[in-house]
Amino acid sequence: MEISDETLIKQILGGDTASFALIVERYKVQIYNLMYRYSSSGDDAADMTQDVFGRVFEKLERYRCQKSFFSWLYTLALNYARDWARKKNNHERKIDRFSREYNNTEMQTPGRIFEASEETKDLITALQTLAADRREMVLLKYRHERSIREIAEIFDISESAVKMRLHRALDQLGSELTHLEHDYGIPN
Numbered sequence: 001m002e003i004s005d006e007t008l009i010k011q012i013l014g015g016d017t018a019s020f021a022l023i024v025e026r027y028k029v030q031i032y033n034l035m036y037r038y039s040s041s042g043d044d045a046a047d048m049t050q051d052v053f054g055r056v057f058e059k060l061e062r063y064r065c066q067k068s069f070f071s072w073l074y075t076l077a078l079n080y081a082r083d084w085a086r087k088k089n090n091h092e093r094k095i096d097r098f099s100r101e102y103n104n105t106e107m108q109t110p111g112r113i114f115e116a117s118e119e120t121k122d123l124i125t126a127l128q129t130l131a132a133d134r135r136e137m138v139l140l141k142y143r144h145e146r147s148i149r150e151i152a153e154i155f156d157i158s159e160s161a162v163k164m165r166l167h168r169a170l171d172q173l174g175s176e177l178t179h180l181e182h183d184y185g186i187p188n
Contacts, residue, residue: 005069071153126176
């Protein structure tokens with residue numbers, strides 16, 4: 001039986017700091033992938049992930065159970081990534097940012113989001129056309145299988161706003177994928 005996040009947090013706050021390793025193990029791939037999407041570098045993403053978990057440990061007593069732990073953690077990580085990107089003047093969108101993942105042997109891990117195929121490359125290219133917050137919402141919902149409620153908590157918006165943004169993002173992805181198919185002469 002898996003120990004709940006809340007139980008682990010109580011143990012950590014009660015002095016059992018070794019339990020923090022279970023939290024890290026549970027969420028390190030998701031946080032690393034988020035950091036990689038912002039940094040485009042395996043080394044930077046690893047450093048950023050370590051920084052995020054350091055901050056989580058420092059701020060753990062501020063966590064309140066009204067929000068799921070994952071929502072709290074992901075919000076903290078997302079804010080960290082945005083701050084990092086601002087400091088690095090990394091606001092420009094680079095379509096090849098995800099493409100480099102396929103040529104990076106460091107990324108050949110079980111935590112890889114996608115397999116290197118033409119269809120996947122098209123999906124990655126299409127995802128890059130989305131605004132950063134919508135891209136994160138799509139990935140949270142369909143890659144990390146998070147609920148609408150959790151996504152609403154992370155972005156501090158209503159559930160209906162999340163649904164609307166996801167709907168629009170999926171429409172945009174569909175249009176972009178259709179456009180890419182036509183560009184490559186792929187029949188529908």
